[in-house]
Amino acid sequence: MTSHLIGRDQQVRILQDLITRTLDSHGGLALISGDAGVGKTALAATAAQHAQSRGLLVLNGACWDPGSAPDYWPWVQVVRALRSGASATAWEAGNEIGSSLSIMLGETVMAEPDEFRLHDGVTTALVSAAHHQPLAVVLEDLHWADAASVRLLDFVARHTWFERILLLGTYRDLEPVWHEHPVHAVADTLLGKATTITLTGLGRDEVGTLMARHTGHEPTSDLVSEVHRRTGGNPFFVEQTVHLLAAGDEITAIPPGVADVVHQRLARLPAAEQHLLETAAVAGHEFHRGVIAALSSNPGSVERLLPDLVAARLLNALGHGRFAFAQDLVRETIYRGLPPRQVCAAHAAIVHAVTRHPHLGASTLPSELARHAQLAGTAIPAGRAVELLLAAADDADRRMAVDESVEHHRRALDTVPADDARTIVDVALRLGTRLRRRRGRSAADAAFTRAAAAAREVGDALLLTRVALTVYRRDLTGEDHVGLQLIREAHDALGLAEAPGRRESDRDGGEEPSTDRLLQELATHGVVEARRHRDDNALTFALRALHDVTWGPGTAPQREVVTTELAQVGHRTGSTESDQFALSLRWVALLELGDARYLGAHHEFVALAMSRESPRYALAAILDRAIVATFHGHFEGADALLDQATGHAGFDQHWTFVVDHLRWALRLMQGRYAELDGLHARLAAHDPRHGQLVAAISTVQRGDVPTALRHLVESSGQAHPYPRIYVPLWLRFQAQVAAASGRRELCQQIRAILQPYVGQWAVSLYGCDISGPYQHWCAVLDAALEHWEDAIVGFTAAGEAAERLHSRPWSLQARAGLALALIGRGQATDAEAAATLLNDVERESIEVGMNGLVEHIRQARAPAIAPVTAADGAFRFDGQVWQVSYAGRSVYLPDAKGLGDLHQLLSCPGQEVAALRLVERDHVAATAHLGADPVLDDAALAHYRRRLAQLDEHIDWAVARGDDGVAARHDGERAALIAQLRSAVGLHGRSRRLGDDAERARKAVTGRIRAALRRLEDHHPELAKHLNATISTGLTCTYRPPTKVSWELR
Known part of the structure; x- marks a missing residue:
């Protein structure tokens, strides 16, 4: 290719060879580095033009200032370019990967992502397009790239090496920010697989050639030497110097730094244009003209001045009212030259303008507004800055930019005034919750510790209670010793141990109250105090906490009351969050009570969650639908929903755990036992005791009674084998292993424990596990005890309960148990009735896909109802x-x-x-x-x-x-x-x-x-x-x- 670049022939040949290789075989990664203004962009643009002329589809993406752009911003531009530039066939082929591209483009709102899936989606789209037309992906200013974009670049580079895709990036390797930037952390990895091109200043003769090109005549030798000395051969500095010379300035007026060059050029502009550029420099590299107009004392002049600045090559028009600085060095120079007080005032003015004019909010990213609020310093109240940072964090959550969300929370925590304990507690708890859900337990504990310290500092027992309940509720394992200490500390601080209503045996010489008791007393006290002070925000938190700590067998009536009041508070305050939370758990309480209204409440929750832009509840709705689909016996639909949820759960520890448990429950119901071991391992990685419990249930269901008995013996020796949210699942296991073992005394003991819950359903993990009606397990134990009449009555009632709730799988299991109980009773017509019943259950189980039940029936039928033959x-x-x-x-x-x-x-x-x-x-x-x-x-x-x-x-x-x-x-x-x-x-x-x-x-x-x-x-x-x-x-x-x-x- 013929290049108009001066002094870059060798670099141009390298890129030419890479483009040829991309066409003939495969592409690769090339990185162009150098100081600001050295010509990286010009070289990349020349390569892009040549690639386009050779038939490659060129996709461009540019990085912004750190903190002012959303994660994956350069890749958003690349994907947009792919959609607009690729053929319809190529785009459709790439877009078959599903929701990843639409999420990145902002067209789909979802919960935190599986980063691997997102990376794989972008890579697959590029590879698919490259099969139709070779690609050149150009990423500029990687020194400003966010960490997520860098990881995606590394992923794409690793997985497209043998595809016809050329990746070309530019970055400033001498920028101070480079050594503190996430790019630097993976630099060795990227450089190890990249073709590196390092640009330095032009030589003396090349500077002369460049000057001649711009002035139209040959400069003197002395002038060339002076310009080369002053600029170091930096093409941008050379060009800026030439422009100033052409404007009538002397060489001696050219300062050694680009800042002075820019300042002199700006000084030639009318005052109105200078002021506009100063405002635009504060607004950012890219800005909307409406923001500038809102800050101007003469808004009409903005429309007139912007085209003049575009003509002067200081700005570029991007369309749709947005503009950008042609050289970011110009913006940086202007910005750094402004007095600090003016800078803070300008950032604050932008915040106020966007707040006053809602239409500007649509063109201003929440992360941009948060950045302005933070840089405004004391010109913006700290509370407002925190509010905007938290809004940016919420927006990042919706866009799956997890790292960005955590960073916004950290900045918010740093911004909160030291004497604002309540806000410190709120932000620290939010940060800790997100860090823990991302498996950052040590960092999360540090945030929780800060929240507790803030509450102690002001001596606010209720605030400390909020910390204790939040920390403990965030850990499903029940082994959060920090949380346990906080619970006891908060309980003592509130003086609940000496409360008038407490029984004397608890105050004097009785056993120490259980953790569950302390939690319930804390939450109940919070509810009472919130009602007394008519504090709906505190009441919402306390009711949610009370619901969670009340969980356990036989508590559904209380929890239904709590969710009803919570919904009322939500209606009163207009909080859709409270509405959604209440509905999501009300249907669970109704199901646990055997109330057929659960299905209507479930549909109401799903409809509400899907109608609101709440990624967390959208994911919760998907999971709830999967739970109910499994409960109803729609196994294929449940599988599809869990596949969908897997992509949305991403690295979130809680949601990944829920998905894995629901998959385990589904596979167990289907009898697909060979797939259970991997799920046991993943669940054990989250919580070893949970993994052991589900593995033990799987074991007894597969017929390995001795192993299941060992787990029962080991667990029963502990004072509290499982937290209360696991108790129904634990009771189900005990019933199964007792019945399978045939040990009468054990069966009798477990039967007595289950009796108070007859008429209700065994529901664990806030509704994520439905282990059938307690009546069913009582009947299983009755059959093991050969109490045939009780078993027949029990299985009949359990089947009717399942039919009322439209649970075909539990209905089939109850009918199978009834048939075997009839065989055990052995009355005149029992064998015939049992045979008919087993035939019906077997046929329906095959239809539903309950292979384990089918096999169980076939094994039980042969010896039980085989034709009578002569005995051996x-x-x-x-x-x-x-x-x-x-x-x-x-x-x-x-x-x-x-x-x-x-x-x-x-x-x-x-x-x-x-x-x-x-x-x-x-x-x-x-x-x-x-x-x-x-x-x-x-x-x-x-x-x-x-x-x-x-x-x-x-x-x-x-x-x-x-x-x-x-x-x-x-x-x-x-x-x-x-x-x-x-x-x-x-x-x-x-x-x-x-x-x-x-x-x-x-x-x-x-x-x-x-x-x-x-x-x-x-x-x-x-x-x-x-x-x-x-x-x-x-x-x-x-x-x-x-x-x-x-x-x-x-």
């Missing part, structure tokens, strides 16, 4: 003599306890039967399920105590609200539980020990069975051989034949 053997007892038959031979033996033990084991092949149960078949041993281990007995007592504590809270709640009827019912249950608890302990309240009885039972049963087998060796060797090979004894005994053996047992 028999154990019959007439009250005195046993008739035993096997392999075609029968013998008669006198009664012996060992034969009775064998009869019991043969009746449940493959199941473990406790030795203690065999010893006392007519008497349920208190500790048979654990043999010599007392842990589960302790766990049961812990359950009783937790339920008593919960009843105390319910009673307090009812009394506070004046509901004596509810208080009386809870008090009756409390008295009954205390009576049961007394019967379950020994003298002086000591728990019964299990080991002695279990060990004696093991020895007795082992001896009895061995004696019976020895007798059979004498009388029926074939049967003795079979039983010796298939019977195992110990604390538990089992009959496990290698193949199915049919026994007639009477």
Whole structure:
């Protein structure tokens, strides 16, 4: 290519070769560096012109001053250029990646992104377009680039190396800002893969040639030497000097720095034009003429002066009323030359103008306005500056610019006056919340610590309470020790331990109140105080906190009351945020109560969330729709919604956790067990205990009962195995593992714990987990206990409850359980009814996609309702003599306890039967399920105590609200539980020990069975051989034949 550039022939050849390579093979990355004005832009423009002439599609993007442009701004320009410049086919091919490009263009508002997905989307669009036409992407002034744009450049460079895409960037490597900029952090990586072109000043002869080009005649040798000396060969400085010389200035009037050159040139302008440029320099590199006009004492003159400045090449017209400085060095020089007081006043004037004229707000980015407010210093009240910085942070959240949002919050926190404790607390909590959700726990804790310090400094107990509740609520694991300390500190500061309504046992010598109790008292106190002071903002916070800390089985009525009041406050204050929050949780409370109105409340929330520009609630609506889709059995729709939510959740710790849990619940319901392990690992990375719990549920559902029992034993030994938001899920697991193990005492204990919640649904994690009706799990335990009538009634009720709420999956599970209970009861028509029911459930389960339930039905059907055939053997007892038959031979033996033990084991092949149960078949041993281990007995007592504590809270709640009827019912249950608890302990309240009885039972049963087998060796060797090979004894005994053996047992 022929270049008009002077002194850049070698650099032009390098770029020419890269363009040729891009056409023939692949592109790459080229970086042009150098000082300001050295010709980087001119060289890049020349390369772009040549690329365009060779058939490449050129896409341009320029970076702005740091802090005044949104994240990804240069790439927004590139994507816009791609859309306008590429062929329709190429654009459509690239845009198939979905929402990433529309989000970057500002056409879609969403929650925080998955940065990888966004980067991949842009890269895919470029690659797709390059398959139709080679590309040259030119990014100017990378020294001003935001961190997100730099990471995207690095990503694109890595993933397009072998595509026909040439990436060309310019940056000032000698700028002081460069060494503090995020570009510098990845410079080595970029430079390592880039073709680097470093521009320096022109030589003396080249300066002379450049001067001659601009003046039209050859300058003298002395003049060239002087200009070269003064400018260092910087083309821009040379050009500026030549312009001044052409205007009549002497060489001696040319100062050594560009600032003086610019000042002299500006001095030649009319005063009105100078003043306009000064105002524009404060407005920024790019500005809207309306802002300048609003600040002018003569707005009409602005329309006249702007074209003159464009003609003078000081400004460029961008269209739509926007202009930009032709050289940013000019703007910088003007700006730095203004008196500080004038600069602050001008920034403040811009803020006031945009505020007074709403139409200007549409053309002013929130980040620009926040920058002006901050640079205005004391000319703008600190409170207003903080307000604008927080507005910019919210805007950044909507645009998925996470780094930008955090930075705005940090600046806001730095701007808050030191004596404004309330605002410090508010901003610090906002910052800490965002940092924690981004997995920046240490930085988040620092922000929370500052909030707590501010509250302590002013001695405001209510403010400290707000900090404590916020910090603790932000951690779902329940292991936030900093939060626990704050809770106790706030509780003491409020003097709640000495409150008149507190029971004497709590104040004098009683057990220390639980964390849940302290949280509820803090939140309740906050509600009472907010109502008393008629402070709706404080009431909103306190009600939300009260809802969260109240969560647990049996608390849905209280939570529905809270959400109703919260909605009323939202209506009163016009807060859509409160409305949305209340609706999002009201439908959950209604579902938990088994109230079919939940679906209407759910639809109302989704409609409201999708109608407002609230990315967080838009994502919440998607997730809620996925929850309900799974609940209704629309699995494909749920999967699609979770895929959509995955892209929106991005790196947000909370939302990623929610998506993973919902995916786990869906896969478990589908019976796609092979996909669960990866989800267990991801959930455990967020919260190890949560990961262990869901893995244990998956384990018992897959049939690995011993592993699930180990988790039950280990967890039950802890005082508080799981936080209250997990308790329903924990109860579901206990019911499943108890029933699967067949351990009667464990089944009875869990059945008693679940009984108070019959009629409600097991809902955990603020509605993110729906584990079926408690009635269903009671029926499962009844079936395990062979209480067939209770199981049939329970499964019938559970199925009806599921039908009322349109939950096809839980209806199918209840109907399957009902069929198996009918088989277990074994009345005249039960087998036929069960067979019909199982056939219907199997067919519908296949339709829905519940493969696990289908397999369960098929496994249960074969032995349960297979046609009657001749038995392989028999154990019959007439009250005195046993008739035993096997392999075609029968013998008669006198009664012996060992034969009775064998009869019991043969009746449940493959199941473990406790030795203690065999010893006392007519008497349920208190500790048979654990043999010599007392842990589960302790766990049961812990359950009783937790339920008593919960009843105390319910009673307090009812009394506070004046509901004596509810208080009386809870008090009756409390008295009954205390009576049961007394019967379950020994003298002086000591728990019964299990080991002695279990060990004696093991020895007795082992001896009895061995004696019976020895007798059979004498009388029926074939049967003795079979039983010796298939019977195992110990604390538990089992009959496990290698193949199915049919026994007639009477």
